[in-house]
Amino acid sequence: MNPIQEYFYRLEEPARSTLLFLREKILKSDTENITETFSFGLPFFKYRKKMLCYFNFSKKHKKYYISFYHGDRINHPKLLQEGRKKFKILLIDMDEDLPLELILDLIDDVKKVY
Template sequence: MLYPIDNYFEQQNEPTRSCLLFLRSSILKHDPDITETWKYKMPVYCYKGKMLCYLWIHKKYKSNGVPLPYMGIIDGNRIDEPDLIKEDRARMKILLIDPHEDIAVERIDRLLTMMLQLRQSL
């Protein structure tokens, strides 16, 4: 029997599943104090117990007809990064990931480092 969080990933179609699993692994490897939890029916990542980011799939943005997965950044409004999209959110920003393209690992690592620095300063 799968846990709800594992089931979430398994229910995704390719290439979205592989993209989300790669992001999951990258986030968890970035720092030993990052933990994964299941909140609001989605995978949420916390740093020392405080919410850091989450993984989800955008209904509006698509690539080759496939909805784009994204990393939602908690307090993303405090991060000045041109790749982040604010939309109508007051506090969050998102980073869209195209599962049909290579993931820019350096960009993900840089963003995670910025997110941890922000969490530590709050």
């Protein structure tokens, strides 16, 4: 198993299936330009070899989140900066419907920065 697969399969449900679903949707949203790497112990998504976003867990909020590079240039009320310089995060509530359209729209906004 490669490190990316190991990362996801170490997660407990419902986080595992939720993040795997998001991973698939992100990768399929732009198959030519979005790739996946494993950096800093986390799955990173890159757009044309430049940072796009990644998944992580917030100990403060006790939720997983998607962190968007150049999030500082995106204004959306659901994005949190919390002292980060270049990134903003979107918390993922496993008990609610995923805001998939919002996530894909935010990814498109980051891609426009490039």
